[in-house]
Amino acid sequence: MHSSASPNPIHTHKNPIDATIYQLRKLTQIDVQPGWRVGVGDLAGVEGTNPKTWQEWSSAGLNARGHIDWLKGRNILWLGQVMQIPEALHNYPLEGCILRLDLTWWAEQAEIFVKGNLVQVGDLYDCSARIVLSPEVKSGDTIPVALRLVSPGHDPGALVRSHLIYEPPAPCIDPGKVADELAVLQGYLGQFQPQELEHLRSAVAGMDWSQVGNPQAFSQSLDHLHEQLFPWQTWLQERQINWIGHAHLDLAWLWPVAETWDVAERTFQSVLQLQADFPELIFCHSSPALYEWIELNRPQLFAQIQAQVAKGTWEVAAGLWVEPELNLISGESIVRQVLYGQRYTQAKFGWISPTAWLPDSFGFCWQLPQLLKQGGIDYFLTQKLRWNDTTVFPYEVFQWRSPDGTEIFSVMLPPIGEQMDPVKMGTYAQAWETATGVHDCLWLPGVGDHGGGPTRDMLEVGRQWQQSPLFPRLKPTTAEQFCRKLQSQTQSVPVWEDELYLELHRGCYTSHADQKRYNRDCEGLLYEAELWSAIATLTLNHPYPHTDLEQAWEKVLFNQFHDILPGSSIPQVFVDANRDWEAAKQSASEHLQSALGRSPPPLADPHRPHPRVSP
Secondary structure: OOOOOOOOHHHOOOOHHHHHHHHHHHHHEEEOHHHOEEEEOOOOHHHHOOHHHHOOOEEOOOOOOOOEEEOOOOOEEEEEEEEEOOOEEOOEEOOOOEEEEEEEEEOOEEEEEEOOEEEEEEOOOOOEEEEEEEOOOOOOOEEEEEEEEEOOOOOOEEEEEEEEEEEOOOOOOOHHHHHHHHHHHHHHHHHHOHHHHHHHHHHHHOOOHHHOOOHHHHHHHHHHHHHHHHHHHHHHOOOEEEEOEEOOEOOOOOOOHHHHHHHHHHHHHHHHHHHHHOOOOOEEEOOHHHHHHHHHHOHHHHHHHHHHHHHOOEEEOOOOOOOEOEOOOOHHHHHHHHHHHHHHHHHHHOOOOOEEEOOOOOOEOOOHHHHHHHOOOOEEEEOHHHHOOOOOOOOOEEEEEOOOOOEEEEEEOOOOOEOOOHHHHHHHHHHHHHHHOOOEEEEOEOEOEEOOEOOHHHHHHHHHHHOOOOOOEEEEOOHHHHHHHHHHHOOOOOEEOOOEOOOOOHHHHOOOHHHHHHHHHHHHHHHHHHHHHHHHHHHHOOOOOHHHHHHHHHHHHHHOEOOOOOOOOOHHHHHHHHHHHHHHHHHHHHHHHHHHHHOOOOOOOOOOOOOOOOO
8 A cells, every 4th residue: 555665856856855845745644545435325324334345335536636526416425445554654664653634525514434433524614624543553553434425415526635644753853744844945935035945955955865764863864954944944934924713604605594603603612612722822703793693692602702802812803794795785784784893892892893804795895995994994804806717806905995085904815714734824925925025924724604713633733833943933813913013014005996896706796686676675665764763753752763773774784794685595595584674674664654654744835936036
């Protein structure tokens, strides 16, 4: 299963640095994607996890992308493989190593079994895992692993990646980690100091590969390599990757709103548990509408969140009631989104949010800077324009100027739903610095879309890389802290004077036209109900229906969420939304009619107009 040949990096790649990275990874990592055997159908767990059953299954075939794929429509696929622990991998002894299985899938449901036991579950959004197969491997061990995967209803399923990763015990230096350090350092030097690459090539050329068979001696060679790389340590650590734990949670999309509440509760409880073990974790989440549900239905959980907010380890990056559709709603609705969001945040957490956290809305109208600034918001943040399928948005940091001249400091967020992957983080940080000239960037680790947030493994990896001498400094932060520091570091930034149009989700104007009609009807009726109710109150002491109208507005604002109003959700979402639209319409109509019924009759003009009348 595993080759025991000695590594020969010089002939693997033309670039000796890439060759060294490749060979270091080969010592402790192996692609096991081709080794799976495939069973189709909804087998009983006892049968699907039994290695004897797998002998009758066919070998997995890989598509052109190296994936194991199968038909869409919630079809079930079983995969089985016995992981055999060799004595060495490319002559590097594995005895005593921690063994992890690194998986990525595209499946509506994923269940991972080790030795017949269910050890982890996932879905389309929680779609990767690093599972400990053994805390201390022994040569000759066998570890049976089975996967039960259910394809999405709308997409073919795929097992995207499956790697075994051996991590040598302390005090041995992990060759795989050194490979990642070299990859990050080479990227920075190639981008900003290409003249230094020859020194890096000389350093890796001096490695003693003859000691691979002796992990302690080979660690000394890796340690010697570190010493040669230390002159770049100060230069690298002038840079800082700021990170915020995040869990993007669509209030509705491929699941109904009722499921959102359960997911939010699990996500927030998970974050609080992790913060007890990782006090450095700062978590950020938006949407006062979601916090209000937690407050009303899970008061103890809400009190814990309030305590973390007070400590500065939980950021309510609100600004708006939900993360709404901002191409279709009226100016009054945008004002209400800001007003209701800021008012709730101030009442429950003691401050108003300086950030408009909108990573996933489908484009942004040109008047938004004016309305946000008037709502006490200083910073606009999104990452959605990275999704453009035609025009690359030109700026990472910019002043967004509305037609009236109001400007708001605007930041393109990094991709959401990411791991603590050091090479990916380093590559992003290099691109950010190239585009902005700023050494500090932001990273958002955490499972997202369907909630989830940071995982224990992400935080453990973050701690490991915090100690690396050949990696930018890692620092937890808040969105507000990052934006304020970034603003102080960028005195002159480009100005954008236009809407921010997403060149991708173009159907949001026409899909589910009933949602657009409901929204406009409700906006109009609520305006009239408020107007005539106010007149009736002022002229006839008619009780103003403040609570009823505000609750109706909250239903409308919730349904303006960016996967409801644009029409991009599953059918059940619209069944629920229509119920709330109708309730809002009925409330507005009743109060409108009540106010009109109490309005005074028109005043009669005692003087008929005549040609000589003057004002």
